[in-house]
Amino acid sequence: MNINQIRNFCIIAHIDHGKSTLADRLLEKVNAVSPRKFRDQVLDNMDLERERGITIKASAVALDYRKNGETYSLNLIDTPGHVDFSYEVSRSLGACEGVLLLVDASQGIEAQTITNVYMAIEKNLEIIPVLSKIDLKTARPKEVGEEIVSILGMDSAEIIEVSAKTGLGIDDIFDGIIAKIPPPKGDVNAPLRALIFDSVYDDYRGVIVYIRIFDGSIKVGDNIFMMKINRSFEVVELGLFKPEMTPVDTLGAGSVGYCIANIKSIHDVHIGDTVTLTKRRSTVALPGYNRPLPMVFCGLYPTDNTDFMPLRAAIERLWINDSSFSYEPETSQALGFGFRCGFLGLLHMEIVQERLERESNVGLVQTAPTVTYEILTHDGKIIHVDNPEKLPSVGTIKEFREPVVEAKIILPSEYIGAIMKLTDERRATYKSTEYLSEKRAILTYDIPLGEIIFDFYDKLKSLTRGYGTLDYEFVGYVPEDLVKLDILVAGKKVDALSCIVHRKKAEAKGRKLVQNLKKDIARHMFEIPIQAAIGGRVIARETIRQMAKNVTAKCYGGDVTRKRKLLEKQKEGKKRMKNVGNVEIPQSAFLSVLSTDV
């Protein structure tokens, strides 16, 4: 393939603005998928993606498009839209020369649109603005077009209006891609340089790496060399995504495809690494990616303690496909052996947990999420703490700092009042208000990350009837009056329930927490005090009374089997609970910290 006939592009958009549907239409147009095999969201392979209707993983596909007697190879990389998956987006952008910026014609520009555009500008990519869902009655192409011009500084003449539903504008998109997005610049004759932008693990074939060739070419049988890992492998298969994996003999500069090279260990692949040839090495690595910093942490423990090793294997396997989460083993007195895992955000955490459970069959107990705190000790050391239990003793702490993010909230202006109240409750510092139009505004705040990881996004959505959107970026650590809140059940501290809170909120939070726990923990044969304490001082207490009556009144001939099975089931349920002292704590209790709305 002549490099001048290759175009590599992404579609970037806010979540739900119609990315995957547009990708479906583009595929249909070039008959990449036979009508028999076609299904909606054709690029979203994970069950989880189809169930939730979102894209989690970036996905690549090669489209053959004929125009004026020429055949172009258009490589489309579908990207996720949610704020938590920006890392996936930035990786995909690194493999492209241009982007389609999709904006919903009725929703207008939203928080994630702006973030994505800035990422594309930073990488010097050609941006083609596209207004989607133009067929909807609620579409306001003119106003939204103006937003694109004024906020993103683009030319109104360049905006393409499409309806993925009716097919309107699809041809314009192909024309736009060919005309505006530059072909890749690589040198076919230079030593091989290919960027690993993603990878998956296959039980039979080992690691499959997704690559974008920048310079040179690669063919089956070549010996390739991974620059960071410093190891060589022999290429056994190369191919394109059409969208099924379709083997080819060679991949040349500019193309996007996959490479299978007998890579057995997931540790031998590093996303962002540069692949070159062992014999004809390039010495200059491609820029690669900045490792995203996990923002939210939680403990993940196997429900059944004997499942620790299967859980480890599952985590390692998932990590090769999503290296944006971190993990390290930890032990809890209450939960046994498990892992402390870091995530880019709450949705990311939820998705990873669900994928782990689905892809490995290991039941998980998750502890309440927390952020990383920074401690300045009296002797001048700085410590980062991602688990409340690892906090040094109060006496050694000079400054207790929490992570603060700059949050941009885009919303219809009529809801500003409600959001101001919410942000006030969340200890946010107001910075500015900008108007996108008469009716829509961007509010900017500095907010402690710990205040938004729980349910801020849900609250924002419900207070703005679904129209408000949020994006945030880490700013830094700020000293605050923070304390560790401990929970004692029957006099014993339950490490997995400890959390860090602002002193002003500690009492209310403690009270709410012990109330929730009282509901979650069943009555026992003895009375169970539940206490919330700061240091040694108890600030809230509830008591679970001892069991008074638990007896089946009627049990005759026909009830025996049922009764026995019921008792067996209850006993089984008890086994799944975690024992602290003599108290059986159900899994739901470890998440009660989450539902505490203080």
Added chain:
Amino acid sequence: MSIHDHLHSLYIHIPFCTSKCIYCDFNSITIKSDIVDEYLLAIESEFQSINKEYFFKTVYIGGGTPTVLNETQLSKLLDIVSKYIDKSKLKEYTIEANPGTLNDERIFILKNSLVNRVSIGIQSFNNNYLKLLERIHTANEAKDTFFNLRENGFKNINIDLIYGYPGQTLNEWKMDLMESSRLDPEHVSAYCLSYEQGTPLTKMIDSGIFRRLEEEEELKLYEYTKDFLCNKGYLHYEISNFAKPGKKCKHNIVYWNNEEYIGIGAGAFSFVDGKRYCNIKNVSEYISTAQSKKNLICFSETLSQKKRASEILIMSLRMTSGISKIEFFKRSGLDLLGLFGKQINDLAKAGLINFDDERIKLTRKGMSVADSVMMEFV
């Protein structure tokens, strides 16, 4: 083996009611006359299919409401059953009856049969609660039924009572117990209202229309029941059952002793030769299967020795007398302490069971949390 070992018990299920009560999760449907006729034929054919001769010491016709059958059908039913009874071996023959269905003619039919014990589902003497449960009778009708039975010579009558209704006070329950003792029945079954999955009552609780009594409130009513009836000369012999001396229900004791029994009718359970099985529950399906002489069993289980041992202990703990070490070994073939020594020790320490090295039984406290105790033995 003694003669006693050869005797079995017989249960016949009549799955019909005038209407379904809101707390009920039993196998019953609203009555339609023509289906009853077919059902009786089906029962008869099930009896005929038994290919072994049994001698019954106890018979129990339960439901549903057996007395909802019309007079002809009731006679027919008793007639069918009588063919399988050897009068000389029979000790106890109970039929369940509901006030409001037991008219003079039906009582006459019972009087002229082998039935020697009637169990009346009175539930409450408080018309408000009867209405809440959607029972079809009033308190006065219940009392009339009782006295009619007495006047017709029935000397062994049980009354079923329910307590623990949403909102019920101790005083209201005391009044029910006083009414009961004025009737002076030989046997009282006093059940705390239970909330079974899927019943209208449970839905009402879940949707917040009624509030279920607190455990402590239910306990107070239970404890009072025991004290009151024992004071009136009843023996508390099972979690919810009380009897005048010599009047314990022999049929139910068969269940609690894990002895064998034969069940006839839709959804009826049998326990023979160490195997427990259950008939098809759905009434029309039961009828059509019986008509075509096909297999009526829809579920069966043979328990391992250990599970059987655990059942023996659990069921006998329902009785205040519990079970002796020797009896347990005789029935299960296993050593009680070898099997449950640790649990017994822990539960005794917690004051929930009594074990004097000879006999194990629940303490008063243990009886109110019997399910939690029994869970240790599954």
